Amino acid sequence: MPSFYEKPLFRYPMYALMGVTVIAILSLFLFNWVLGLILLGCFGAAVIFIRQALIEFKSEMEGYITTLSYRLKKVGEEALMEMPIGILLYNDQYQVDWSNPFMTSCFDVDTLVGRSLYDVADSLVPLIKQEVESDTITLYERDFKVIIKRDERLLYFFDVTEQIEIEKQYEDERTVLAFIFLDNYDEVTQGMDDQARSSINSEVTALLNKWAKDYGVFLKRISSERFLAVLNEDILTKLEKTKFSILDEVREKTSMQNISLTLSIGVGTGVPSLQELGVLAQSSLDLALGRGGDQVAIKQPSGKVKFFGGKTNPMEKRTRVRARVISHALGEIVSSSDKVVIMGHRYPDMDAIGSAIGILKVAQVNDKEGFIVLDPDTLDSGVEQLLKELKNHPELWSKFITPEQALEIMTDESLLIVVDTHKPSLVIDDRLLTRSEHVIVIDHHRRGEEFIKDPILVYMEPYASSTAELVTELLEYQPKRLKMNMIEATALLAGIIVDTKSFTLRTGSRTFDAASYLRAKGADTVLVQKFLKEDITHYVKRAKLIQNASLYKEGIAITLADNDYYEQVIIAQAADTLLTMNGVEASFVIAKRDEECVSISARSLGDINVQIIMEALGGGGHLTNAATQLKEKTILEVEERLKEALEDYLEGGTKS
Numbered sequence: 261m262p263s264f265y266e267k268p269l270f271r272y273p274m275y276a277l278m279g280v281t282v283i284a285i286l287s288l289f290l291f292n293w294v295l296g297l298i299l300l301g302c303f304g305a306a307v308i309f310i311r312q313a314l315i316e317f318k319s320e321m322e323g324y325i326t327t328l329s330y331r332l333k334k335v336g337e338e339a340l341m342e343m344p345i346g347i348l349l350y351n352d353q354y355q356v357d358w359s360n361p362f363m364t365s366c367f368d369v370d371t372l373v374g375r376s377l378y379d380v381a382d383s384l385v386p387l388i389k390q391e392v393e394s395d396t397i398t399l400y401e402r403d404f405k406v407i408i409k410r411d412e413r414l415l416y417f418f419d420v421t422e423q424i425e426i427e428k429q430y431e432d433e434r435t436v437l438a439f440i441f442l443d444n445y446d447e448v449t450q451g452m453d454d455q456a457r458s459s460i461n462s463e464v465t466a467l468l469n470k471w472a473k474d475y476g477v478f479l480k481r482i483s484s485e486r487f488l489a490v491l492n493e494d495i496l497t498k499l500e501k502t503k504f505s506i507l508d509e510v511r512e513k514t515s516m517q518n519i520s521l522t523l524s525i526g527v528g529t530g531v532p533s534l535q536e537l538g539v540l541a542q543s544s545l546d547l548a549l550g551r552g553g554d555q556v557a558i559k560q561p562s563g564k565v566k567f568f569g570g571k572t573n574p575m576e577k578r579t580r581v582r583a584r585v586i587s588h589a590l591g592e593i594v595s596s597s598d599k600v601v602i603m604g605h606r607y608p609d610m611d612a613i614g615s616a617i618g619i620l621k622v623a624q625v626n627d628k629e630g631f632i633v634l635d636p637d638t639l640d641s642g643v644e645q646l647l648k649e650l651k652n653h654p655e656l657w658s659k660f661i662t663p664e665q666a667l668e669i670m671t672d673e674s675l676l677i678v679v680d681t682h683k684p685s686l687v688i689d690d691r692l693l694t695r696s697e698h699v700i701v702i703d704h705h706r707r708g709e710e711f712i713k714d715p716i717l718v719y720m721e722p723y724a725s726s727t728a729e730l731v732t733e734l735l736e737y738q739p740k741r742l743k744m745n746m747i748e749a750t751a752l753l754a755g756i757i758v759d760t761k762s763f764t765l766r767t768g769s770r771t772f773d774a775a776s777y778l779r780a781k782g783a784d785t786v787l788v789q790k791f792l793k794e795d796i797t798h799y800v801k802r803a804k805l806i807q808n809a810s811l812y813k814e815g816i817a818i819t820l821a822d823n824d825y826y827e828q829v830i831i832a833q834a835a836d837t838l839l840t841m842n843g844v845e846a847s848f849v850i851a852k853r854d855e856e857c858v859s860i861s862a863r864s865l866g867d868i869n870v871q872i873i874m875e876a877l878g879g880g881g882h883l884t885n886a887a888t889q890l891k892e893k894t895i896l897e898v899e900e901r902l903k904e905a906l907e908d909y910l911e912g913g914t915k916s
Contacts, residue, residue, distance in 0.1 A: 346404065346417030350377055354385050363417060366399055384415070396420065432494035437537040438527045439545045440468065440479075440487035443553035448521050460519060467513060471506045475499060489525075496529060496558075500568070504556045507569040511554065522554035530560040550707030552722040552883070565709045567872065580733070586719045587737035590700065591626050593717060597675035597698065599623075600630040601666050603688050605681040606638040607828055610791065611726045612680040613643055614755030615702070617748050618731035619677050620659055625741050631669070634660045635688050640829045645791045646754065653747050663689035670695050677702065680727040682720060683710045683880070702734075703727055704759075706871055708880045722882070725771040728755030732774040749783035754791050761836060765884055798830055805834035805849055809841075816868070816906065817844045820895055821851030828859060832887070835861040846870060850898050853889065858898045862886045869909075876905040 281303055346363035350356055354377045364372055367380070377384045381397050387408065394407045399417075403424045407416040442464065449457045461484075468487060472479035475498060478490040491499075507523050514521040526545025528537040540559045547565065548557040555569035594600055600623040604612030616632045623630030639647070650657050661669075666689070670676075676696040682703045684690050693699060693712060700717045704724040724730050732752055735744070756775055760767045763775075779785070805826070809819040817838050821831075831851050838847035846864035853859045860877065862870035863885055870886040879888020890898050 344419060346415075346419075348372070348380070348415040348417070350413050350415065352413075354378070354388070356380070357413075366402075366417075396424075432492060432497075434493045434529075434532070435534065435537065436491045436493060436496050436527060436529045437534070437541045438489040438491065438525055439541050440489055441524045441526070441545055441549065441553075442485040443522045443524050443549070444520065445485040448519050460514070460517070460521070463513065464510060464521065467510055468506070471509070493529065496527065500558075500566070504568045507554060507556065524548040524553045525556040527556065527558040529558060530562070536561070547707055547709075550720055550722070552706050563709070567875070583730075583733040584737045586717070587734040589717055590622060590719075590734060591738060593698070593700065594623055594626045594628050594675060597628060598671055598673040599669065600628050600675045600677060601633060601670060601692065601696070602630060602677045602679060603633040603666075603692055604679050605686045606635070606688055607640045608634070608638075608643060608680075608688075609640065609755075609829070610643060610646060610751075610758040611728050611755035613646060614751040614753075615679040615727040615731040617656070617751045618728065618735055619679060619702070620656075621735060621742070621744060621748055622731075622738055625738050627741075631659050631661045631666065633663055633666050633688050633692065635663055638688065640827055643791075645793060646751065649747065649787070649791070650751075653745075656747060663692065666692055667695060672697065674698070675700065678712060678715075679703070679731070681705070682712055682718075683708060684712055685710060687712075702730060704730060705881060706883075708875065723768065725766045725768065726756050726759035728752045728759070729771055729774045732756075732778055733770070736777060744781045746782040746784055749778045749781040750787050753778045753783040753785070754788045757788055758792070759885075766882065794833075798827075798833075801826060802830050802834045802837065805831070805851065806837055809838055809847075811843070812903065812906070813910075815843065815845035817841070817847045818899065818902070819847070819849045819851075820899060821849070823852065823895075825854055826851040826859075828853065828861070828887075831859055831861040835863040839863045839865065848902060850895055850902065852895065856891055857889050858893050858895055859889045860887060860898065860902060862888075873902075873905050873909050876908065877901060 344362055345360075346366065347360040348356060348363050349358045356372045356375050356377065359372045364370070372380065377388075381399060383395075383397050384406070387395050387397075387406065388410065391410070392408065394405060396403055396405050398404075402419060402421045405418045405420045407418070409415070449460065452460070465481065468479060471477070472489065475495050476491070477495060480488045482488050504525065507525075510521065510523050524545060526541045526543070526548055528540030528542075528544060531537055531540070540561070544557040544559040544565070547559065548555050548567075551557075551567075555567055558566040558568075600619070602616045602619045602623075604616055608616075613632075613634075620630040620632055650660070670692070674696055675698045676692055677700045678687060678693075679702050681687060682701050682705065684693055687693065699712060699715045700719075701712055701715045702719045704721055704727045706722045707720055719730060719734075721730055753775060756771060756778075757763070760771060763771065775783075801824075805819050805821055808821065809817050812818045819834060819838065831849050831853075835847045835849045838844055838849070846862070846868040848870075849861045851859055860874065860879070862874050862881070864870045864883070866884055869883045871881050871883050874881055874886035874888045877888045877890065879886060881887055890901070893901075
């Protein structure tokens with residue numbers, strides 16, 4: 261290849277300049293031949309000098325390029341053979357054709373040539389077949405990033421062990437904030453003298469301080485019932501492994517003094533901003549308290565939540581003052597709306613329909629038109645008798661409308677009240693949630709991760725037996741303009757009786773107060789029993805489910821249905837019946853609802869928290885009464901998942 265000064269771009273202008281110079285000198289001979297001769301001699305000397313200089317420059321340039329080429333070649337060879345980067349060539353049979361010394365040294369062998377890639381790492385061939393560009397693998401306790409060049413059948417290995425360790429150290433040292441709340445401190449200490457209150461304070465504080473010291477947590481008491489804890493991700497991981505045993509320690513220690521004092525902990529994690537951590541921690545605490553307390557909620561920015569604890573029945577600590585305040589607020593919101601639309605959950609039960617009828621009465625006593633949404637395609641046979649009786653009361657039955665009718669009549673000023681559920685995925689029609697800007701939630705279930713967005717009023721009491729009980733208390737503080745008739749009172753009482761299994765489960769003193777109020781308003785207990793009657797075919801199907809029951813572990817009964825389809829009410833009744841058997845503390849009934857859905861109904865006597873177990877499978881409910889539904893799974897697959905959730909729960913139990 262010609263050098264730069266040999267190229268036409270350089271050579272032709274130079275020749276032209278020389279020619280012009282020669283012509284100028286020859287022209288000068290016509291006027292002064294002596295001067296022309298002198299200039300011609302000078303020009304010749306200059307040409308000789310320039311040519312010699314160019315020859316020397318060319319020689320130096322060629323020497324420089326030769327030296328640079330040698331150096332580059334040497335660097336390439338050293339990079340290939342000596343740099344701490346693994347290089348490996350493989351053939352079509354995924355065998356090693358060649359590897360550089362660094363790659364060979366990682367395996368403490370003389371050569372890798374001829375070995376299978378499976379001998380290098382089990383995950384290499386699957387990675388190549390998956391057509392990923394790069395991934396991280398572990399070789400002899402060190403981490404390598406593998407870059408795959410399929411066209412050349414070439415693998416590069418970069419040691420990223422230190423980088424991963426630094427990343428892990430950064431993750432472990434990220435700040436975590438937590439709020440610790442003494443759930444029922446005010447109620448427990450209300451009647452105590454100063455000495456007893458000081459004693460319980462000292463005992464709980466000592467337990468928490470020892471726990472904080474053992475795990476390196478900074479703990480500061482910020483009020484009589486609230487603590488602030490500062491820790492990091494590494495400490496949080498250790499606490500998760502212990503399932504936050506401090507919950508059990510406080511509960512057991514205080515119960516020895518006949519005091520029911522429990523902890524709720526809200527944890528904020530996953531963001532660098534301290535303000536955001538504080539918001540997450542408070543939100544987690546609200547969630548833990550909304551689920552009944554005595555548990556830990558760890559909320560991350562993604563919205564995912566982990567729960568620990570929650571294995572005790574929540575103590576009843578709602579007050580009539582709160583019921584009166586909520587009732588007053590409800591009345592004002594209803595009065596400011598043009599109409600009220602009431603909606604429960606799909607496949608509504610007695611509690612959902614009874615509480616909806618109670619809220620309808622709230623709308624009527626505040627001189628507002630109310631409607632109850634009922635989808636004829638999502639009805640359980642368990643409410644057929646109730647609906648049949650309602651049809652005998654045309655004035656009340658005319659208030660039941662379909663979701664489509666509700667969408668038509670609702671305006672921007674309409675109020676939507678959701679009863680007996682707080683999950684958007686469970687309501688009769690979620691389009692109504694987006695249609696209304698004014699939504700109220702009234703529910704007795706423990707709060708889950710999923711929640712209706714931006715309600716203007718929430719009345720959730722996991723300590724109540726049923727939503728019907730809550731609505732009955734709200735009715736007591738409403739204006740007495742309209743008298744409650746027999747069928748309205750009976751529907752509410754039926755909701756309470758069904759959810760308490762005839763006042764045997766989740767029944768507090770307030771439950772009997774509500775039942776007494778409804779009985780005084782004309783509730784017919786004989787009619788309630790009529791509502792609870794079942795068809796003989798349902799009885800036989802339930803008996804088949806019970807016949808298939810077996811004990812999985814001591815106190816835990818599991819029933820697998822055949823391939824027939826079962827209504828939810830039958831599945832639930834089978835779980836209830838199993839709970840009456842000797843030696844059964846918890847029951848789980850697995851059956852098909854339809855072609856795509858398998859349902860689990862779970863019941864317990866209180867020692868086993870079936871809510872946590874069902875939440876691990878995407879469901880929810882109460883400590884003693886919960887359920888879930890799984891799509892596109894077989895009964896055997898659902899059984900396997902249930903057993904995994906049971907094992908996890910029995911070891912301590914978490915949900916994420």
